[in-house]
Every structure is written in C-alpha cells, then in structure tokens.
Amino acid sequence: MTGLLTDLYELTMAASYWRRGMNDQATFSLFVRQLPSQRGFLVAAGIESCLDFVQELRFDEEDLRYLRDSLGFTARDLEAFRRFRFTGDIWAIPEGRVALAGEPLVQVTAPLPEAQLIETVLLNQVTFETTIASKAVRCVIAAGGRDVIDFSFRRTQGIEAGLDVARVSALVGFARTSNVEAARRYGLVATGTMAHSYIEAFPGEIDAFRAFAQDFPGRATFLVDTYDTIRGVERAIAVIKELGLQGRPGIRIDSGNLDRLTRQSRRLLDRSGLEHVRIVVSGGLDELQIDDLVRGGAPIDAFGVGTRMGVSADHPYLDTAYKLVCYGDRPVMKLSRGKVTSPGRTQVFRKSRPFGDLVVLYDEAAPAGREPLLEQVMEKGRRKGRRPALSESRARFEADLALLPAAARDLREPRAPSVRSSPAVQRMSAQTRSGLL
Amino acid sequence: MTGLLTDLYELTMAASYWRRGMNDQATFSLFVRQLPSQRGFLVAAGIESCLDFVQELRFDEEDLRYLRDSLGFTARDLEAFRRFRFTGDIWAIPEGRVALAGEPLVQVTAPLPEAQLIETVLLNQVTFETTIASKAVRCVIAAGGRDVIDFSFRRTQGIEAGLDVARVSALVGFARTSNVEAARRYGLVATGTMAHSYIEAFPGEIDAFRAFAQDFPGRATFLVDTYDTIRGVERAIAVIKELGLQGRPGIRIDSGNLDRLTRQSRRLLDRSGLEHVRIVVSGGLDELQIDDLVRGGAPIDAFGVGTRMGVSADHPYLDTAYKLVCYGDRPVMKLSRGKVTSPGRTQVFRKSRPFGDLVVLYDEAAPAGREPLLEQVMEKGRRKGRRPALSESRARFEADLALLPAAARDLREPRAPSVRSSPAVQRMSAQTRSGLL
Numbered sequence: 001m002t003g004l005l006t007d008l009y010e011l012t013m014a015a016s017y018w019r020r021g022m023n024d025q026a027t028f029s030l031f032v033r034q035l036p037s038q039r040g041f042l043v044a045a046g047i048e049s050c051l052d053f054v055q056e057l058r059f060d061e062e063d064l065r066y067l068r069d070s071l072g073f074t075a076r077d078l079e080a081f082r083r084f085r086f087t088g089d090i091w092a093i094p095e096g097r098v099a100l101a102g103e104p105l106v107q108v109t110a111p112l113p114e115a116q117l118i119e120t121v122l123l124n125q126v127t128f129e130t131t132i133a134s135k136a137v138r139c140v141i142a143a144g145g146r147d148v149i150d151f152s153f154r155r156t157q158g159i160e161a162g163l164d165v166a167r168v169s170a171l172v173g174f175a176r177t178s179n180v181e182a183a184r185r186y187g188l189v190a191t192g193t194m195a196h197s198y199i200e201a202f203p204g205e206i207d208a209f210r211a212f213a214q215d216f217p218g219r220a221t222f223l224v225d226t227y228d229t230i231r232g233v234e235r236a237i238a239v240i241k242e243l244g245l246q247g248r249p250g251i252r253i254d255s256g257n258l259d260r261l262t263r264q265s266r267r268l269l270d271r272s273g274l275e276h277v278r279i280v281v282s283g284g285l286d287e288l289q290i291d292d293l294v295r296g297g298a299p300i301d302a303f304g305v306g307t308r309m310g311v312s313a314d315h316p317y318l319d320t321a322y323k324l325v326c327y328g329d330r331p332v333m334k335l336s337r338g339k340v341t342s343p344g345r346t347q348v349f350r351k352s353r354p355f356g357d358l359v360v361l362y363d364e365a366a367p368a369g370r371e372p373l374l375e376q377v378m379e380k381g382r383r384k385g386r387r388p389a390l391s392e393s394r395a396r397f398e399a400d401l402a403l404l405p406a407a408a409r410d411l412r413e414p415r416a417p418s419v420r421s422s423p424a425v426q427r428m429s430a431q432t433r434s435g436l437l
Numbered sequence: 438m439t440g441l442l443t444d445l446y447e448l449t450m451a452a453s454y455w456r457r458g459m460n461d462q463a464t465f466s467l468f469v470r471q472l473p474s475q476r477g478f479l480v481a482a483g484i485e486s487c488l489d490f491v492q493e494l495r496f497d498e499e500d501l502r503y504l505r506d507s508l509g510f511t512a513r514d515l516e517a518f519r520r521f522r523f524t525g526d527i528w529a530i531p532e533g534r535v536a537l538a539g540e541p542l543v544q545v546t547a548p549l550p551e552a553q554l555i556e557t558v559l560l561n562q563v564t565f566e567t568t569i570a571s572k573a574v575r576c577v578i579a580a581g582g583r584d585v586i587d588f589s590f591r592r593t594q595g596i597e598a599g600l601d602v603a604r605v606s607a608l609v610g611f612a613r614t615s616n617v618e619a620a621r622r623y624g625l626v627a628t629g630t631m632a633h634s635y636i637e638a639f640p641g642e643i644d645a646f647r648a649f650a651q652d653f654p655g656r657a658t659f660l661v662d663t664y665d666t667i668r669g670v671e672r673a674i675a676v677i678k679e680l681g682l683q684g685r686p687g688i689r690i691d692s693g694n695l696d697r698l699t700r701q702s703r704r705l706l707d708r709s710g711l712e713h714v715r716i717v718v719s720g721g722l723d724e725l726q727i728d729d730l731v732r733g734g735a736p737i738d739a740f741g742v743g744t745r746m747g748v749s750a751d752h753p754y755l756d757t758a759y760k761l762v763c764y765g766d767r768p769v770m771k772l773s774r775g776k777v778t779s780p781g782r783t784q785v786f787r788k789s790r791p792f793g794d795l796v797v798l799y800d801e802a803a804p805a806g807r808e809p810l811l812e813q814v815m816e817k818g819r820r821k822g823r824r825p826a827l828s829e830s831r832a833r834f835e836a837d838l839a840l841l842p843a844a845a846r847d848l849r850e851p852r853a854p855s856v857r858s859s860p861a862v863q864r865m866s867a868q869t870r871s872g873l874l
Contacts, residue, residue: 007590007615008629016652022638066621072655112638119632123591124599131594153444154560155754157568157594158601162561178444184503192445195556197761200769201459201549215453218509225773227873255773307754316753317592317744324634332637336662336692436664 003059003084004066006120011067014113015077023111024328025088027345030106030122031323032099032130036315040414041404043137043397044099045168046129047092047106051383053125054086054118086114090378093348095388096171096397097373098404102419103348103359105130105320107374112327119322127320128161132168135287135312137401139305140173141409142290147302149191150177151282152310165310171394175302186390193221193252193280205232209239217243221250221280224265229256233265237272250278250301258283259298266299280304286313291411331432343432344425348373352403360422367422440496440521441503443557448518451550452510455517460548461765462525464782467543467559468760469536469567473752477851478841480574480834481536482605483566484529484543488820490562491523491555523551527815530785532825533608533834534810535841539856540785540796542567542757544811549764556759564757565598569605572724572749574838576742577610578846579727584739586628587614588719589747602747608830612739623827630658630689630717642669646676654680658687658717661702666693670702674709687715687738695720696735703736717741723750728848768869780869781862785810789840797859804859 003011017023032042059067059081067073067081088110093099105126108115139148150169156162166182176191177183183190194212202208205227213220222239224232236251251269253261258281269277281293282304290303307313323341324332331343345362349370358367366372376384407415421429440448454460469479496504496518504510504518525547530536542563545552576585587606593599603619613628614620620627631649639645642664650657659676661669673688688706690698695718706714718730719741727740744750760778761769768780782799786807795804803809813821844852858866 002618004618004621005596006617007588008617008620008627009615009631010629011617012629012653012656013631013635016635016649017638019652020648026634026638028634066617070621071617071627116632116634120591121596124593124596127592128594128598151444154557154759155564155757156561157565157748157753158598159442159558159561160597161565161595164595178446180443180445180448180503180508181439181441183445184441184507190445190508192447192449194446194450195553196771196773197463197465197553198450198453200761200771201454201463201764211457212453215456216449219449226771228772255776311594311748311753313753316594316748316750320592322591324637327638334633334637334663335665336633339692 001053001056001058002063003057003081003117004063006117008071010117010119011071014117015073015080017113017116018077018080023113025109026112026115026327027107027109027325028115028119028322029104029325029346030126031104031321032101033319033321033339035101035416036318038314038414039134040408040410040416041134042099042101042130042318043133043172044093044097044105044130045095045133045171046126047377048095048387049125049129049164050122051090051378053121054090054378055381055383057084057086057118059084084114084117085381086110086118087381088114088378089376089380091374092377093373094375094393094396096393096400098400099373100357100416100419103357104346104374107345109345123320123322127318129164129168131312131316131318132165132310133172136169136174136309137172138287138411139290139303139309142287142294142411143303144294146294146300147175148173149302149304150174150179150309151304151306153179155307156310162310167390169309170390172397173394194223196223196226199223199226206235206239209235210243213239213243213245217245218247220245221252221278223252223254225253225255229253229261230264230268233268237268237274240274240277241272248276248278250280252280252282252304254283259293259296262298262300278302282306284308287411331428333429333432333436335433335436342421342425342429344428346425355403355405355408356418356420358420358422359425361424361428364422364424438490438493438495439500440494440518440554441500443554445508447554447556448504448508448510451554452514452517454550454553455514460550462546463549463552463764464544464546464762465552465556465759466541466762466783467563468541468758469538470756470758470776472538472853473755475751475851476571477845477847477853478571479536479538479567479755480570480609481530481534481542481567482532482570482608483563484814485532485824486562486566486601487559488527488815490558491527491815492818492820494521494523494555496521521551521554522818523547523555524818525551525815526813526817528811529814530810531812531830531833533830533837535837536810537794537853537856540794541783541811544782546782560757560759564755566601566605568749568753568755569602569747570609573606573611573746574609575724575848576727576740576746579724579731579848580740581731583731583737584612585610586739586741587611587616587746588741588743590616592744593747599747604827606746607827609834610831631660633660633663636660636663643672643676646672647680650676650680650682654682655684657682658689658715660689660691662690662692666690666698667701667705670705674705674711677711677714678709685713685715687717689717689719689741691720696730696733699735699737715739719743721745724848768865770866770869770873772870772873779858779862779866781865783862792840792842792845793855793857795857795859796862798861798865801859801861
C-alpha cells in the first residue's frame with residue numbers, strides 16, 4: 001500500500017517530527033464525538049481492513065520521487081519515509097461489538113510520526129464501515145426476524161464501497177447479498193431475482209416468467225410489477241402451477257403500496273394452494289418503511305434493501321475524530337469550541353445491567369463486574385492473532401445486541417446508553433486544562 | 438476486471454438470454470428519475486471510469502469456477518461467460534457537462550446479454566460520481582470565486598471513493614486537494630496545513646508555529662484554534678514577523694463562530710501590516726454555511742470542505758435507473774407505479790437561451806439551433822477517441838455553468854431548466870403503452 005494514500009499534512013507533520021527527533025511514544029484516540037439523532041448505538045467495524053493496510057504501508061521509489069519532485073521534501077525527509085514501517089501498538093473495540101460515542105473505538109500508541117501517518121486511512125475506513133454497520137443493523141431490527149437482503153451494489157459510493165457494504169451488512173445480520181464478488185470474497189450467500197428489463201425483453205410477461213422458470217427452476221422469484229402487479233401475480237401463479245415448480249419459488253414487488261399489494265398477493269397465492277411461495281419486497285426501502293410494514297402485519301418474507309442502507313442515506317458519515325491524547329509522559333487535549341477532547345490513554349469497561357460504559361485511564365485497576373472493550377489487535381506493527389472470521393464477529397455482534405436496552409434499539413427516538421469517565425480521567429482532564437490556560 | 442463485480446441477477450439473466458439465443462441489439466438508458474429538492478442541475482461524471490472497466494471486463498478461470506461450483510451455472514453458460522467481451526456502443530453526456538433529470542446520461546446499445554451485464558458497474562460509478570460532482574459544484578458556486586479545497590479524504594465512503602471525490606471536485610472547480618495520491622494520480626495540486634495534534638505535541642502553541650515555519654517556510658498556514666483562537670492568531674503574527682516569512686503564509690480557523698473570528702483575525706493581521714496573510718476556514722462546512730459567510734462579507738480567502746461534500750451529506754445518492762428502452766426493433770417500457778419509463782433510443786438536444794433540453798428519437802432530424810448532448814464514447818467495445826484530460830472536462834463544465842440560468846444555480850430553492858420530449862417520443866410512448874395494456 002502506498003503511503004501517499006493520506007492527507008498532505010500528515011506527511012508534512014511527520015517530516016517535521018523526524019527532523020526534530022520527536023519520536024517519543026504518542027497515543028491517538030479514534031472516537032465518535034456525538035451520535036446522529038437517529039442512532040442509539042454504533043456497531044464497530046472497519047478496523048480489520050485497516051490492519052492489513054497499516055502493516056503494509058510503505059513509500060516506494062516512485063512515491064519518493066513524487067515527494068521530492070512535486071512536494072519538495074528534502075533528501076533527509078525522503079530517507080525517513082523510505083525507512084518508514086509502522087512499529088506501534090493498536091487497540092480496538094473488535095468488529096461487531098456495540099460501541100458508543102465518546103469512547104475510543106481505536107487507540108494507537110506508536111512513535112509520534114508513525115501514529116500521525118496512519119490517521120487518514122484509519123479515520124476513513126473506520127468511519128465508513130461503522131457508519132454502514134450502524135445503519136444496516138437498524139434494517140435488521142426493523143425486519144424483526146424476516147430476511148433482509150443487500151441490494152445496494154448499484155448505488156454505493158463506488159465499487160470498493162459496495163464490497164465493504166456487503167461484508168458489513170452481513171456482519172450485522174443481513175441474510176444474503178446480490179453482490180457476487182463480495183459473496184466470493186467474503187463467503188456470503190449470493191442471491192438475485194430478475195430485472196424489469198428481463199420481462200420487457202420477452203413478448204409478454206408470462207413468456208418471461210415461463211422462460212426464467214424453465215432455465216432456473218431452483219431460483220425462480222418472479223418480478224411481478226412491470227406492468228400490473230396483480231395480473232403479474234396471477235401469471236406467476238399460472239407458471240408455478242403449469243411447471244409444478246419445486247423448492248421455494250417467490251414473487252418480488254418493487255413498487256406501489258407494498259402493504260396492500262402483498263396482502264392481495266398473499267391471498268391470491270394461498271387461494272391457489274401456494275402457501276409456500278415467498279413474497280419479497282424492494283424499492284427504495286429503509287428501516288422506517290420496513291418497520292411500518294412489519295408492524296402493520298404485511299405478509300412479507302424478505303426485504304431487499306439497497307441504496308438507503310448502502311450509503312446510510314439519512315446520515316452518511318459519523319462525526320469521528322483522531323486525537324492526540326498523550327505524547328511522551330504528557331497528557332494533551334484541545335480546547336477548540338465544541339470540540340474539546342479528553343486527555344490520556346484509556347481503556348473502556350462495560351457493564352451489561354444496566355448497560356453502560358466507563359472510560360478509565362489505561363493503568364487504572366479494572367472495575368469489578370465490568371468487561372474491557374479495547375483489545376490489542378496490533379503489537380509492534382504486526383497483527384496480533386489471526387483475522388476473526390465473519391461468523392465470529394457476527395456472533396459477537398449478536399451477543400452484544402441481545403444485551404442492549406430496548407431504548408437504544410428504538411428506531412425513531414433512540415436513547416443511547418451512558419458513557420461515563422472515571423474520577424481519575426476527570427482529574428487528568430481538569431489538570432491538563434488548567435495547565436493550558 | 439472480474440465480471441463478478443455485478444449483481445447476481447445480471448449473470449442469471451445473461452445466461453438465460455444466451456441459452457435462448459436472445460442476442461438482438463438492445464438499448465438501455467441510464468438516467469436520473471428526479472432531482473433531489475436541493476439540486477437545480479447535475480454535472481455528469483463517472484462515465485470515464487466505466488469505459489476502462491467495460492472494455493476490460495472478463496470472466497477468468499477462477500471466476501468460472503465460482504460460477505460453476507457456488508452458483509450452479511452449466512457448462513454451456515460457462516462457455517458463454519468465457520467468450521464474453523463487450524462489443525457494443527456507448528453514448529454519453531460527456532463528463533463535466535450540465536445534465537438534467539429525465540434525459541439519458543448514458544445510452545448503451547449492444548447484444549442484450551452484454552448490455553445487461555454492465556448494468557451494475559455503470560449505475561454504481563455514474564451515480565456516485567454524478568452525485569458528488571453535483572454537490573461539489575454547489576460549494577464552488579457558494580464560494581463566489583474564493584478558493585475551495587477538498588479536505589474530504591478522511592471521511593469519504595472508502596479509500597477509492599476518496600480518490601474519486603478529489604478528481605470530481607477538481608472537475609467542478611475545487612482549487613486543491615489534501616489527498617496526496619489523488620493529486621499524483623490525476624495531476625491535482627496537493628495542499629495542507631497542520632493538525633491540532635502537531636500543536637499539542639509541542640510544549641506550547643508558539644513553539645509549534647515556530648517549528649513548522651522553520652521547517653516549511655513556504656507552506657506555513659497556522660492552525661490557530663487549538664486553545665484560544667485570538668491568542669493563536671497573535672502567536673501566528675509574532676512568528677510570521679519574527680521569521681520574516683515570505684510567500685503567502687496563512688492562518689486556519691477550524692471551529693467557533695467563523696464570521697466573527699475571521700473578522701477579528703483580519704483586523705489583527707492588517708494592524709500588524711500582514712495584509713497578505715490568507716485566512717482559511719474549515720470544520721464541517723457545507724455550501725449553505727459557505728454562502729452565509731460569503732454573503733455576510735466574512736474576510737475569508739479559502740474554504741476547506743470535507744465530509745459534507747465528500748459524501749454529498751444532504752443527499753448521498755441520486756435516483757438513477759438503467760432501463761431497457763428497445764430490444765430488436767421493439768420499443769419497450771415499464772408501467773410500474775411511480776417508475777414509468779419512456780421507450781425508444783434517443784438523443785438529447787440543448788438550447789442555451791432559454792436554457793432547456795429536448796429528448797428526440799435517435800433517428801429524428803436534429804432540431805435547428807440546438808446542440809446534441811450524447812456523444813459516442815465507445816464503438817464496438819473500444820473507447821472512441823482518447824480519454825479527455827481533466828482540464829478539458831473542466832473547461833467544458835465552466836462553459837456550461839456560465840450558460841445556466843440563475844434559478845438553476847440557486848442554492849436554497851433551485852429551479853431546474855425544462856426537459857421536454859419531441860412529439861415523436863410522446864407518440865412512441867403512447868403507442869407502446871397502449872400495446873401493453
């Protein structure tokens with residue numbers, strides 16, 4: 001990975017630190033300042049993609065030429081960039097765990113220039129994946145046990161984003177994805193039906209249904225809303241009966257009043273003895289629409305969720321920061337209006353009942369009855385332990401979700417659990433502040 | 438590029454078409470159904486990234502194994518995937534041109550399975566880049582000639598997204614970017630100042646300013662809001678005078694009341710004879726805040742714009758569709774509620790005064806006094822002509838923007854120019870619809 005995947009100021013600051021021998025250990029905390037109003041909790045994600053990046057971060061000869069010729073770095077700077085390897089430690093709340101605002105998701109301790117140089121990529125990937133995980137979980141909660149399927153690939157913010165969205169939505173309980181490369185890469189279940197274009201390419205809707213069912217009898221989910229949804233359902237029923245389709249065929253409705261249309265469709269299917277035929281809906285869905293449909297009792301077996309989950313449409317980012325909290329032996333903080341940070345290297349401890357987190361100094365004694373959240377994921381520049389399987393992270397997520405209070409899971413007016421600081425953290429904050437004023 | 442970067446149903450439908458010999462020429466239109474309420478126009482982008490992808494799309498042996506072992510495609514299907522090359526034509530509104538909803542941004546004519554197989558990637562990339570271009574241009578308009586700088590890399594939806602955002606924001610007039618790799622890859626100007634961590638790593642703010650100015654006298658923009666903004670400005674002034682800094686040093690304010698603080702800072706700088714020192718602001722800015730600051734007359738030389746532009750925070754996607762409009766000689770359309778499409782292969786003609794577009798059938802005579810917008814960018818599977826330089830696309834964008842009526846450029850209540858259909862398009866629509874009912 002090229003070290004140029006960063007903001008210019010990281011390079012400039014690192015060069016300045018090196019010139020001045022400012023190589024003491026620094027700790028940076030990556031945290032979310034505040035939750036968006038429609039989020040009662042976060043699901044940590046993104047650190048795993050970062051670890052590979054950090055471990056492989058290098059400046060090759062071509063990079064160095066660009067640093068010299070276009071950015072004006074000196075021969076001595078170039079030598080430091082050439083020698084650069086990340087040698088530090090990283091602690092993180094593991095992927096899939098519930099996390100909250102105001103506590104470190106990631107904490108990096110390394111010689112100052114190294115910790116500085118990985119800022120942009122860490123922030124980017126952890127912000128993005130945590131944003132998507134924390135949105136996708138809302139769709140899963142809304143669906144109340146019905147299948148939720150990732151249909152987002154066509155409108156994510158780029159191709160790589162689409163692959164990440166498929167992985168992260170699977171982490172929080174999406175059952176399948178339409179994204180074939182993501183399915184291959186991450187061992188997910190690929191799924192799909194047919195597009196309106198398929199229907200239109202045939203002389204009539206029933207010809208298209210018949211052709212598809214003949215070609216793929218095991219995966220026939222008929223898209224019924226191209227022309228007239230109820231007539232589409234009737235044609236699907238005719239083809240299912242005509243061909244005696246086995247397995248679990250389905251119909252998909254992608255437009256219109258989904259509550260009304262799914263009830264009508266279910267009645268038509270049941271009257272024809274097709275109780276086993278599944279109903280899938282899609283079309284610009286988000287968690288609030290899913291919630292309305294589920295609460296209303298619409299007979300829906302699976303929700304295809306695309307764009308609004310895949311870009312986290314109502315809040316497509318999180319207010320993350322990567323802040324220096326100590327350098328050498330000195331705790332540091334900033335006092336910028338609305339952005340005051342808390343100094344010191346810390347650990348986070350969780351209590352399940354009542355659910356809440358406590359931020360303590362790194363070297364404080366562990367409080368009784370609480371579990372530490374930050375785990376060491378990199379030691380002296382090497383990943384610590386193997387990369388967890390998606391199934392392990394998903395199990396961890398499910399265990400955490402089960403403990404989360406209902407108020408935090410509420411979709412419309414969520415209330416986040418509390419995050420408190422230990423007296424020692426508060427004291428350090430007060431002392432550091434008074435030293436600065 | 439692996440052909441697996443797609444939705445599963447594209448593969449399924451293509452296989453079905455191949456089995457049935459449905460290889461006639463099909464035309465698909467990629468268009469935006471409706472503009473978000475805060476957009477008066479779009480800036481077309483994304484097609485250039487797609488052309489390389491489409492031209493190089495292949496299914497290699499490993500892909501074929503996955504298609505067989507995990508997805509159950511037959512030996513005959515695999516043979517068709519193995520032979521796959523895109524051999525069709527693509528027409529597009531060139532990057533940088535102003536575009537509107539309801540007109541094709543891209544039109545693909547190719548044998549049906551080929552046109553179907555490129556859907557997901559085309560939609561993804563054109564949607565994403567057009568979304569960002571159409572958001573970024575609003576920041577440029579708001580800044581009214583002041584510099585706008587891309588600071589988004591740390592919170593874009595992934596690393597690749599960050600590179601694309603830097604390119605696309607430059608296309609619509611951003612002056613510089615903090616993204617070093619994007620600067621190298623696309624020939625942009627990289628820029629940067631310093632982070633709060635740099636200030637905090639030194640014993641005092643003035644030590645940090647002095648160190649930075651000594652190390653990089655040519656690029657010293659002092660971040661003044663770490664502790665107390667006005668005292669930060671005073672310290673920057675002291676260092677600038679002490680070291681007799683040449684060139685164009687600057688200060689950056691990243692928090693607080695930017696209108697008030699920039700006025701106070703400007704007065705302090707001017708009183709010290711430092712009229713040439715620039716004032717840069719940043720910190721969660723979007724086009725509406727920029728507009729307020731500019732209209733209020735705040736003495737700001739440059740705006741650093743990050744997250745809200747880089748994810749198009751108020752509307753992070755566009756309501757795009759890729760719809761079959763004819764197959765063989767037959768125009769087709771869908772009638773789904775709220776998503777009715779218009780049939781037929783088309784061209785778009787533009788009149789500048791009054792500004793408005795007219796959609797006509799592909800083989801209609803060109804209307805007088807209007808310019809065609811769709812240009813052929815791929816012919817028989819090969820890119821037509823060379824990839825335009827970013828500077829050319831930017832010049833095209835600037836020419837279009839200059840012609841756009843003020844109502845379309847309005848930031849708060851934009852009114853989009855009209856898009857009309859020719860009588861022949863309307864007739865074809867009515868006839869096709871009546872044939873379907």
